[in-house]
Amino acid sequence: MLLLSSLHGGGAERVAVHLLNRCDPNLIDVRMGLLRRAGPFVGDADSSRIDVSPIREDLMAFEGHNSNFYRPDRLAAGIVLGPMNIAAMIKAHRPHVVMSFLKGISIITHFVVKSMGPGRPQWIAREGNNTDAVIEDELSGRAARGFMKTLTRQVYRGADCFLANSHEMARGLHKELRLEWSKIRVINNPIDLTNVQKMAREPLPVAQERPFIVTAGRLEYQKGHDLLLKAYADSRVARERDLVILGSGSLESELRRQAAELGVADRVKFHGFSANPWAWFSKAELFVLPSRWEGFPSVVAEALACAAPALVTACDFGPREVVEDGRCGWVTPVEDAGAFAAAMDTLLESPDLLAQFRARGPARAENFDIARMVEAYTELFLEQAGATRGALARAQGRETLAPATA
Numbered sequence: 001m002l003l004l005s006s007l008h009g010g011g012a013e014r015v016a017v018h019l020l021n022r023c024d025p026n027l028i029d030v031r032m033g034l035l036r037r038a039g040p041f042v043g044d045a046d047s048s049r050i051d052v053s054p055i056r057e058d059l060m061a062f063e064g065h066n067s068n069f070y071r072p073d074r075l076a077a078g079i080v081l082g083p084m085n086i087a088a089m090i091k092a093h094r095p096h097v098v099m100s101f102l103k104g105i106s107i108i109t110h111f112v113v114k115s116m117g118p119g120r121p122q123w124i125a126r127e128g129n130n131t132d133a134v135i136e137d138e139l140s141g142r143a144a145r146g147f148m149k150t151l152t153r154q155v156y157r158g159a160d161c162f163l164a165n166s167h168e169m170a171r172g173l174h175k176e177l178r179l180e181w182s183k184i185r186v187i188n189n190p191i192d193l194t195n196v197q198k199m200a201r202e203p204l205p206v207a208q209e210r211p212f213i214v215t216a217g218r219l220e221y222q223k224g225h226d227l228l229l230k231a232y233a234d235s236r237v238a239r240e241r242d243l244v245i246l247g248s249g250s251l252e253s254e255l256r257r258q259a260a261e262l263g264v265a266d267r268v269k270f271h272g273f274s275a276n277p278w279a280w281f282s283k284a285e286l287f288v289l290p291s292r293w294e295g296f297p298s299v300v301a302e303a304l305a306c307a308a309p310a311l312v313t314a315c316d317f318g319p320r321e322v323v324e325d326g327r328c329g330w331v332t333p334v335e336d337a338g339a340f341a342a343a344m345d346t347l348l349e350s351p352d353l354l355a356q357f358r359a360r361g362p363a364r365a366e367n368f369d370i371a372r373m374v375e376a377y378t379e380l381f382l383e384q385a386g387a388t389r390g391a392l393a394r395a396q397g398r399e400t401l402a403p404a405t406a
């Protein structure tokens with residue numbers, strides 16, 4: 001059972017939908033448990049295998065910036081109703097394995113699973129982001145941040161298995177959270193290479209009069225759109241190319257205002273969430289991601305699959321694992337708008353280099369194809385299901401063979 005708040009968001013939700021739809025049902029019976037049936041990916045998932053909060057689903061609205069969760073009404077609903085709903089969904093199906101996505105759901109799952117006794121499922125805590133950076137962003141008080149970091153450390157150390165989506169993240173969180181190496185696994189986010197490249201050939205939904213640069217991601221502090229706007233305004237490329245921003249979020253008004261103050265509002269195009277960002281990627285001169293932190297940015301791998309040269313920041317964690325610096329894109333220092341502007345200018349004034357990046361990108365993206373990743377997840381689920389059955393058999397005073405299926 002895959003446990004999530006909703007199907008809002010990005011990489012984590014895409015991964016969950018892929019697993020729900022793609023795992024071999026002869027090996028793994030996958031279900032999804034959502035606190036709230038909402039989000040742009042709901043229509044992509046097999047609804048017959050989705051469970052939703054049986055108790056006051058309407059109060060499980062935790063979308064938006066992470067800080068919204070700490071509003072008194074939402075915090076109370078999360079503390080009281082969240083565990084009740086997660087427990088009800090687990091008990092309804094008695095899965096051998098549950099996998100929680102991201103910090104908030106993992107905290108709830110920790111308390112639910114640990115209260116279930118010897119018949120409980122094996123628990124995988126999957127993290128797809130830089131937890132320290134997320135906590136710093138969502139909480140302003142030092143004491144609150146300290147408490148949340150301590151709680152998160154205890155929760156993740158208590159999981160039967162901790163899954164990171166990049167090797168950099170695994171090393172970083174092993175150090176920061178003092179996780180046991182024996183419990184850590186790494187599986188990169190999968191991309192549906194065939195579908196991405198098929199959709200990339202579709203026409204743009206909005207005609208573009210000028211060449212353009214594109215970025216995609218939630219309009220939140222993490223993604224560094226403010227840095228991108230400054231870099232774009234300071235660059236030479238802005239005179240001849242538009243900047244297309246795909247995504248929605250709490251900072252849209254602020255970013256529009258910044259673009260106007262920088263004098264580039266007429267050249268910055270906010271197109272909101274796109275069901276087919278890949279059409280934009282394939283037709284852009286350059287894909288950019290100026291993030292302050294990441295986990296494993298699937299969108300970069302998707303851009304490479306679309307033969308878009310990529311310019312990313314060397315943030316913790318993930319972009320450096322996707323982009324081979326100098327082969328299919330460039331990596332610049334994090335939080336450095338000047339370096340980002342200079343890199344955009346250099347790349348877009350070097351057509352031969354961009355052509356090389358375009359040629360190498362799709363081959364690099366094959367390393368993250370969905371078939372490989374689903375196979376890796378299947379092996380992980382079978383491994384953890386075997387541990388569950390073994391523990392249950394020992395609790396009942398008998399031996400068991402490792403299962404062939406879960």
